[in-house]
Amino acid sequence: NAGVTQTPKFQVLKTGQSMTLQCAQDMNHNSMYWYRQDPGMGLRLIYYSASEGTTDKGEVPNGYNVSRLNKREFSLRLESAAPSQTSVYFCASNPVSGANVLTFGAGSRLTVL
């Protein structure tokens, strides 16, 4: 039982390049999320998927797209990376069984030069 798995752990991009962060959970959770974490800013929600087949914008969606490929997988894509997207990205999942208990992945550190 691996929980929430994110790849890659580290990535360096040049401005304008694209990339996809992958996330998979093996807990049969319904909801999945992508957060970014910057110093002093806490965890800010980029996009979420309440259930398979649905996605919605969070607090800071500009410059990102997501795909809920199936119940297990939720990917985050940067189409044209910008230095402002340098951050640590966390994927999380939630069984949504009366309380929003989030299980987080280990994080992906992205640097955009």
Place this chain on the structure above:
Amino acid sequence: GENVEQHPSTLSVQEGDSAVIKCTYSDSASNYFPWYKQELGKRPQLIIDIRSNVGEKKDQRIAVTLNKTAKHFSLHITETQPEDSAVYFCAPSSGGSYIPTFGRGTSLIVHP
């Protein structure tokens, strides 16, 4: 949406002291109140939570108290140890929402 504030933003204590972190929220419909701990370079992890029908919950050295009337809940850590050094986040939510709102975090530093 929910407005969540944590205080203090930084807390420095000596080993063995107690630490209290407070989280205030705005949504009166909130009914689930968790605390997450994030050690340096690691992922946030749930350490304790409380539902709206309970006023206090304890788990060894940590406890959470809830004041629904005043819309705040607090994390209490007794007999602090260096391994308690971390950033702590509150993330209240309501039953009708899939989205917890995270506070900006409190950096707890425990000096040996």
